[in-house]
Amino acid sequence: MSVSNRVTELRRRFDAEIFPAQCPSRMVLDHVTSKWGVLVLAALAEEPRRWGELRRIAEGISEKMLAQTLKTLERDGLVHREAHPVIPPRVDYSLTSRGEELAALLVPLLAWVIDHADEIVTTEQG
Amino acid sequence: MSVSNRVTELRRRFDAEIFPAQCPSRMVLDHVTSKWGVLVLAALAEEPRRWGELRRIAEGISEKMLAQTLKTLERDGLVHREAHPVIPPRVDYSLTSRGEELAALLVPLLAWVIDHADEIVTTEQG
DNA sequence: CCGGTTACTTACCGACATGCTAGTACCTTA
DNA sequence: TAAGGTACTAGCATGTCGGTAAGTAACCGG
Numbered sequence: 001m002s003v004s005n006r007v008t009e010l011r012r013r014f015d016a017e018i019f020p021a022q023c024p025s026r027m028v029l030d031h032v033t034s035k036w037g038v039l040v041l042a043a044l045a046e047e048p049r050r051w052g053e054l055r056r057i058a059e060g061i062s063e064k065m066l067a068q069t070l071k072t073l074e075r076d077g078l079v080h081r082e083a084h085p086v087i088p089p090r091v092d093y094s095l096t097s098r099g100e101e102l103a104a105l106l107v108p109l110l111a112w113v114i115d116h117a118d119e120i121v122t123t124e125q126g
Numbered sequence: 127m128s129v130s131n132r133v134t135e136l137r138r139r140f141d142a143e144i145f146p147a148q149c150p151s152r153m154v155l156d157h158v159t160s161k162w163g164v165l166v167l168a169a170l171a172e173e174p175r176r177w178g179e180l181r182r183i184a185e186g187i188s189e190k191m192l193a194q195t196l197k198t199l200e201r202d203g204l205v206h207r208e209a210h211p212v213i214p215p216r217v218d219y220s221l222t223s224r225g226e227e228l229a230a231l232l233v234p235l236l237a238w239v240i241d242h243a244d245e246i247v248t249t250e251q252g
Numbered sequence: 253c254c255g256g257t258t259a260c261t262t263a264c265c266g267a268c269a270t271g272c273t274a275g276t277a278c279c280t281t282a
Numbered sequence: 283t284a285a286g287g288t289a290c291t292a293g294c295a296t297g298t299c300g301g302t303a304a305g306t307a308a309c310c311g312g
Contacts, residue, residue, distance in 0.1 A: 021186035025243035033159035060147035077249040117151035
């Protein structure tokens with residue numbers, strides 16, 4: 001489906017008030033676009049990661065926030081948690097198939113932001 | 127470029143720590159994925175809108191937040207503001223070409239969220 | 253001269269998101 | 283016995299985000 005078709009489709013949805021205030025889509029959207037949710041999903045888009053890896057990749061995240069974010073994404077069925085009963089503990093996080101669908105849309109967005117961030121910040125000052 | 131290539135590309139960026147804590151990309155990402163920023167960008171993706179229209183479409187947004195969101199997006203060079211010197215005042219908001227690039231990536235994401243929101247919320251309870 | 257319209261701005265305030273610091277549990281290695 | 287690695291959880295402090303409500307400006311129509 002072409003982009004313009006997508007936009008047209010979205011228009012029908014907006015006109016039909018498909019994005020009302022208390023709608024489930026708002027909730028899911030908040031999870032997906034949350035400050036850390038985006039980074040975690042992107043980090044998992046490439047391959048399964050362990051707790052410590054995620055901490056390092058999503059630089060600046062606290063342990064509390066990482067735990068909370070992962071829990072939310074798991075509840076949403078986007079992330080799969082697999083704990084291995086070994087010592088020291090080992091837990092692998094990966095995307096579910098639903099999560100991969102989402103990541104496929106998210107990654108190009110992130111790439112665009114990365115590519116244009118400097119340009120945009122420069123705009124601010126000019 | 128294929129999705130898997132995109133992911134691979136992103137991987138190089140992550141490994142190279144292209145998403146560090148104080149990075150401009152984090153800032154831009156926060157604007158773009160902010161609670162109301164997403165909705166405003168999506169609303170403008172289809173056609174230019176007036177202040178009042180945006181208020182109605184992004185249901186639940188306060189005037190303060192709408193003003194703040196629009197100002198941020200304008201500063202980022204994603205939204206263009208055009209005030210007509212008439213009474214009563216008329217102001218049109220539209221996407222810049224940069225904004226349209228972004229919206230082209232954002233709209234499919236929103237569409238996906240809308241399509242899967244119910245399914246995801248159902249997952250929570252099961 | 254008073255209400256209505258449109259697009260804001262400002263001040264105030266509370267709640268929630270987030271950060272920081274500790275603490276837990278278990279085993280390994282020294 | 284003590285330190286260290288891994289994956290958390292809990293409690294308290296804080297700060298920013300976002301909401302509410304009111305005010306501003308400019309003109310028109312009645």
